[in-house]
Amino acid sequence: MAFRLGVDVGGTFTDLLLIDESSGGTYRAKVPSTPQDSSIGVLNGIERVCENAGVAPASITHVMHGTTVATNTILEGKGARVGIVTTEGYGQMLQIARSFVPGILAGWIIWPKPEPLAPLDLTVEAKERTGARGDVVRELNEDDLREKLAHLKTKGIEALTVCLMNAYAGGIHEEQIREIAHEVMPGVPVSISSEVLPEMYEYERAITTVANSYVAPVVQVYVRNLEQELKQRKIDAHLHILRSDGGLASVEASRNSPVNVLMSGPAGGVAGALWIAKQAGYRNLLTLDMGGTSTDVALILDGVPRKRRETTVGDVTVRAPSLDVRTVGAGGGSIAHVPEITRALRVGPQSAGADPGPAAYGMGGDQPTVTDANVVLGYLPSELIGGEMKLDVDAAVTAVQTVATALGLDLKRAAAGIIDIVNENMFGALRLVSVQQGFDPRDFALIAFGGAGPLHANALAKLMNSWPVIIPPSPGVLCAYGDATTRVTDEASMSFVRRFSETSDAEVRGILDDLEARARQELDAEGIAREDQTVQYEVDLRYHGQGLQLPVSFTAEEFEREGLGWLAQQFDDEHTQLFTFALDAEHEIVTLRAIMRGAETFVEAGHVAEGGADPSAAKVASGTVYVDNRDQEAAIYDRGRLEAGNRIEGPAIVTEMDSTTLVLPGHVGVVDGYGNIIINPIGH
Amino acid sequence: MPVTIVQTNDAPFEPVEMDPITLDIIESALRSARYEMDAVLYRTAMSPGIREQHDEFPMIANPDGKMVVGQFGSFIHGFKREYDGTIEEGDIFLTSDPYSCAGAISHAPDWLILRPVYRDGRLIAYASMFGHMTDVGGKVPGSLPTDANQIYEEGVVIPVVKIYKDDELQEDVLKVILHQCRMPQWNRSDFNALIAAVRLAEKRIHELCDRFGVDTVIAAMDELLERNRRAMLHLIRNTVGEDETLYFEDYICDDGLGMGPYKMACKMWRDGDVLVFDFDGTDPQSESSINFFLNEEMFKMFVGVYMINVFDPQIMFNDGFYDHVDVKIPPGTLLKPLKPAALSSRTHALGRIFDVLGGLLGQRAPNLMVAAGFSDSPHFMYSGYSSEGEWYQLYQIGFGGIPGRPAGDGPDGHSLWPSFTNVPNEFLEAYFPLRIEVYETIADSGGPGLHRGGNGVTIGYRALEPGEMSLHDDRWLTYPWGVNGGLPGGRSRKEIHRADGSFEVLPSKCDHVKVEAGDLLLFKTWGGGGWGDPLERDAALVALEVERGLVTRAGAERYGVVLRDDLMVDEEATTALRDTMRAARGEVQLFDRGGTVEELRERCLEETELAPPKPPEFNRRVLRFLQEREAKAAEAGAAAE
Secondary structure, three states, X not given: OOEEEEEEEOOOEEEEEEEEOOOOOEEEEEEEOOOXXXXXXXXXXXXXXXXXXXXXXXHEEEEEEEOOHHHHHHHOOOOOOEEEEEEOOOOOHHHHOOOOOOOOOOHHHOOXXXXXXXXXXXXXXXXXXXXXXXXXXXXXXHHXXXXXXXHHHHOOOOEEEEEOOOOOOOOHHHHHHHHHHHHHOOOOOEEEXXXXXXXXXXXXXXXXXXXXXXXXXXXXXXXXXXXXXXXXOOOOOEEXXXXXXXXXXXXXXXXXXXXXXXXXXHHHHHHHHHHHHHHHOOOOEEEEEEOOOOEEEEEEEOOEEOEEOOEEEOOEEEOOOEEOOEEEOXXXXXXXXXXXXXXXXXEEEEEOOOOOOOHHHOOOOOOOEHHHHHHHOOOOOOEOOOOOOEOOHHHHHHHHHHHHHHHOOOHHHHHHHHHHHHHHHHHHHHHHHOHHHOXXXXXXXXXXXXXXHHHHHHHHHHHHOOOOEEXXXXXXXXXXHHHHHOOEEEEEEEEEEEEHHHOOHHHHHHHHHHHHHHHHHHHHHOOOOHHHOEEEEEEEEEEOOOOOOEEEEEOHHHHHHHHHHHHHHHHHHHHHHHHOOOOOOOEEEEEEEEEEEOOOOOOOOOOOOEOOOOOHHHEEEEEEEEEOOEEEEEEEEEHHHOOEOOEEEOOEEEXXXXXXXXXXXXXXXXXXXXXXXXXXXXXX | OOOEEOOOOOOOOOOOOOOHHHHHHHHHHHHHHHHHHHHHHHHHOOOHHHHOOOOEEEEEEOOOOOEEEEOOOOOHHHHHHHOOOEEOOOOEEEEOOHHHOOOOOOOOOEEEEEEEEEEOOEEEEEEEEEEEOOOOOOOOOOOOOXXXXXXXXXXXXXXXXXXXXXXXXXXXXXXXXXXXXOOHHHHHHHHHHHHHHHHHHHHHHHHHHHHHOHHHHHHHHHHHHHHHHHHHHHHHHHHOOOOOEEEEEEXXXXXXXXXXXXEEEEEEEEEOOEEEEEOOOXXXXXXXXXXXXXXXXXXXXXXXXXXXXXXXXXXXXXOOOHHHEEEEOOOOEOOEOOOOEOOOOOHHHHHHHHHHHHHHHOOOOHHHOOOOOOOOOOEEEEEEEOOOOOEEEEEEEOOEOOOOEOOEOOOOOEOOOOOOOOOOHHHHHHHOOEEEEEEEEOOOOOOOOOEXXXXXXXXXXXXXXXXXXXXXXXXXXXXXXXXXXXXXXXXXXXXXXXXXXXXXXXXXXXXXXXXXXXXXXEEEOOOOOOEOOHHHOOHHHHHHHHHOOOOOHHHHHHHOOOEOOOOOEOHHHHHHHHHHHHHHHOOOOOEEOOOOHHHHHHHHHHHHOOOOOEOOOOOXXXXXXXXXXXXXXXXXXXXXX
């Protein structure tokens, strides 16, 4: 028997999902995460899930894994001591960055500038120069560099980045420098920009390569521990890590380019949402993953999540492909406050976090948070079914009252205001991925997960007119499903800045063939049969003279048939959708890319028992909720007891171990065969 | 004759009781709309000035023309006063003439688009945006001729025209305009992008009305204005005492014609609930194009943003407080020149206004007390025909040091302007016959202080083809001053190293600099002034900055820090040096300008390798105008007594 294992390492819990490849049967486990070395939690979980399933760990053939280890390394500033080699005259490019100061006019007065990931005292300049077309203008002075690297070595660097001017067009000097670095400082991992990101724009390439160096040692140690421990337990499985763009990378690939797994965690959520929504019959989705400090949103069009060419973690934005997941600082722990000068109600971005957490958690927090507002309004019952924590209603009331007093409103009106504002903030993020990209939210269903997502989803869907709302069961394990069911992916790209008149179909075809061969290597090494590999090409295009680039995807056949002209047409259409006009200007290629994917794994979601429309068997209590400016009686249901076909009319609350769902008056939630609650306005 | 607003529906808006939550939601939606306008423009515009550097500003105003969300304040009052046509549904206005819109835009390369938004036959809002075009024709590529005397030399100047009527583009008008420009395809694309942005704003306003009802949206805009008014009033009362008049002056170093410096003087006092700024004492207008037609409303916005950003950075800033600020700018001066004075190189004075403002406000508000900074947008222009016969033309904005500030050190080589970014050097090398050989900050150019000023930047441009350059910069003679004991930042400098081995220091402002392939221009911007006592700065931090190349070993001594040969702090020598310096300097002054104008002039040639500018000579017509005005004022004063 062969088993496939999906693992999602979250901040608090590690979720595991074991899938029997022959029968499709699944087994789950949830164990505490072990932040000091998350591989321990993973291994604990493996033991637990195998025990549950009664199978030997050795029968696991694939481990697919979403992790926040790289993300946290950056957020906590605990990465490697990175040295950097630049072209002479460019040593301070990370210090100057893009000269950008966030905020409004005079924003510079208060802006705290982050320190570069690779400090200036660990920067050396190489005497060398490559021109814009990849031509060597000045040969590398090796002796000079050797001396500088020897000095750098004495400063105890743990990783080295090489980023030279125009290396996207020609990386010979970077390769030379890597060789020298290996001689001078053996054992120090070297990232070179022409490999990590062979794309134009020196700052973006440098910061991406540095970020790669910065997280590399941590990711490498983590992966090595995991591999060794798996081996010790006689688990001879292919280990994969979920990439930020939703593909799966081999261990080797994530070791070399850990910058590609920075957003591995959120990608698992999107993949999981997609997996269950597809089975429920929805392919156009807005995803809403609301946690304690922030909310991630994404858009899925016809079963494909939208991607972008950059990844943002905290202050750091790198050019690495990721699912277009936008994050807002709005979560259950977001703090509401009323600035004295303007008397406006602001919610977030400051958060009470996990410690001390919302006032209602009774752990010493006294600031009013979104969770406290939910408690005051009765949306979060004080005793959660299956929950380990009893909520302190009085503390929540006291905290929210401070905002109510400052605003001159009564308590519940103020609490409702906090919810309205935080919903509006999330609405803003959802607009970024929908309306701003030319998509009408009315054409999408809203799928909500994360601890707090199901509480806010119904209200958000009302704002956006996105129906139905889908609340999948067990939001934690959803990511593990995502991890277990994604495809092995690799890609190769190259900057190739040419106007259409400066190149030809044949030249482009030749480059695509090279890129395809490069992208294929990884999958071949994984032992994925050629017939299971599918290639997709992408080209970033723009009008000559324009700053933006839009990716256009195409297949070999499409290019064969119509070539560059067809790409131009696709670009014009996309430009018109986004900006309402196309231009009569020449098209220009910026980047070419080949994306190679392995076969899809199909795993069916579990079924819940069939039942009638009446949900009363699952009703466990009733409570008072404040909705539409008045107190209303609401039934409280235990999600575990709901059956397929049950109709839950709002106002109602559905609780389960790791989340609570609110169904608003005028809406009805119907349980489908997979246990999803599908919420629609009554009569919709 | 003022403007006529045509509406087919004259029903007044119903008053609506506004609850604070709805208000916050509408605020947030309007803010999103404003940032969406930016995003659309950046992505679709073509000239690097807009798409890479973001030289543009959006606005949404209420039906009275007050800015509800935006950056630079509303100009619509001035526009309505000056324009004698109609405003009708389906109109989109275009202008680039500062003299036709009371200085809403301040030079001809800025194209301003204004769209009145109608709903059910009623005017409910305005959406507007302007962006800086790379070229609008005229006597030099880039259209910023420093030596221009009249605006007619500065390219195509578009009066207020309806570029759309009934939502139909007036193709012929656009054709006439584009025909005057060197890079018409860029102008057309940027124009399209501006139109797309205001149309998007219009769409968002309608969506808000669909969601909340038009009366609620109108009431919310009023209330947002009111909220700002209340907040600002609070700040005004608490920041400035009623019995004092504060004064500050700063300078534009020269006019590009060998004369300078030009004084910008401002007095500030509080008259009840009104904060008054009076620019009396500012020098008369210049004979070159460094004049800055300063719109009074825009200056109010600068004041407000400076004050409030520190207290509620999330606020959506607007015009609500305008009645509480009064701005007096005498006509005929550098800040309100008489038509047809040239205006194109107003960037220096526009930037310097912020130093003046900081110098005034900071005297009474410690959290606003910042040093002088990179108060300018230095421009670099490069154009010519490549060896393949193609015309190339670059307009690039440079950056320098952010001033030392209460919050900490000023960042090195950053922008004081919101949303601006640099142009990637690989982009320049891919599209222009240039190699950027140096791109680094200038050690020691940040003014020493407890909080160091940011360093200026050197960009080394190696020309790969023969061509022509234009330079626009300032602060080469006067220093970016330090505050609270902080020292001044370093001044700017331009050098050209010719392929034939010769070397020349170029003036700060010049056009038609011919270059050959192989010539290297070093464009050095200036640093930010220091904040607080440099002798109090952590000596280990100074040592680290020496190791980082941001401060030199000699420069460390300006902080009283002595380093050993291994670049570690020599504690003993440092204490001794700091004691000596403390004793020698005497009482710490609030501002350190690095010398009086006379002293700077005297040391000029020796220190800068450039001759000192001659004292400005002013135009006879302007002087007569000013004299007559003064006489009239005296007469009125006497009559009043």
